[in-house]
Amino acid sequence: MSRASRSSCSASSSRRSSPRSAYHRHRRHRNLDQTIDTAEILRTLVALDTTSHRSNLDLIRWMAAYLEGHGAKARLIHSDDGAKANLLATIGPDVAGGVVLSGHTDVVPVVDQDWDSDPFTLVERDGRFQGRGSADMKGFIAACLAAVPRWCRLNLRRPIHLAFSYDEEVGCFGVPRLIADLQARVQSPALAIIGEPTEMRIGLAHRGFYGHRTTFRGRPAHSSDPSSGISAIEPAALLVVELAKVRAHTVHAGQSHHRQCGPYRWRDCDQYRARLLRGAVGIPAAG
Known part of the structure; x- marks a missing residue:
């Protein structure tokens, strides 16, 4: 990936062309400068089954095509068997600082679970979107992608890096390769936001093991x-x-049912809202 003052990365092909074709069919009916609705993107992401035992290439290729459609290239970092891939993209100048927006593309299985609807079809109930991965964590990825058209039009002084991994749910196997590639190709970012579902509160730490x-x-x-x-x-x-x-x-997590962080590691999100992720559209999700 060349280091330039614009978005840069590289893309590769998938086994099937349907996700890319679906994206371009969808885009023909929209203005290139229009920010695509977050829920519309999420509907596509949920429909692409990325349960950890399956390949995530269809979803990764769809995202790469979407980014390229708005002038931002995406680099794919494949697993050894080529069945899965991480995605790394940069929008903005090739300088230090900026922010990494990161999440995982795989979801947990739906076997032996009592769903009222197809888990891979996004539905809205009581003001919430339901579908496998809508909260953990395709909703965050959809919000990031929805903001890409606006980010690409801005004259950013600091870069925004999108870093999406595979196999987080079964051992974080994709993350080491993603981090290594990011360190090799990206100047040191100022911070990273991992978009796990936290009820819009910011966790300043994460438990390890x-x-x-x-x-x-x-x-x-x-x-x-x-x-x-x-x-x-x-x-x-x-x-x-x-x-x-x-x-x-x-392991005590105070009053919160989120067990990643203790009760004193949370900060209210209001002071951070909008300034950093201007143009992103958050949505309530469950599943």
Whole structure:
């Protein structure tokens, strides 16, 4: 990707042309300068089934075609088997600073779930859009894409980077490649917004995890002299009890049902609204 003072990246092809064709059929009926409705984009994204065990290339190619249609190219970073891809696009100058808007394109399965409608058909009920991935997190991606036409017309002094990954729901397998590509091709951004559903509140931190393997070894003894032996079970049980105490303290999320962050890591979103993401259209979603 050349570093220029305009949007730059590269695109690749998909197994099928239907998403790209669908986008161009849709665009023929709209003015290029018109910001496409967020819900309309979301309807397309939800219809493209990107459950984690499936390929996401149809959706990625649709987004790449959409970005190219508004003058912003998108670079695709494929998985080893070529069945999935991340997308990285930049709008604005090739300078440090700016913001990364990031999300994942895969969704969780719908098997054995009681849906009142087709989970891959967006429907509106009681002021909310319902469909698999509408909240987590295709709604955010749709809002970003809806703002692209306006961003492309602005004389931005700092860039806006769109970074969308695959396989977040099953281990964040796409993110390392996306980060590596971003670091190699993009000058250091000032901040990143990860558009997870948080009821329009800003989480300043996210819990991580740490894995550690502990082995307890005892010493066997004959039943005639048990005091000469050492139990491996008792100290292991004590460790389990202590870990339970740590979990009870650290996993608490206050009054919020969002467990990514504790109650003191949230900030009200009003002071950030509109200034940074001017032109984006947020929508209420569930699913």
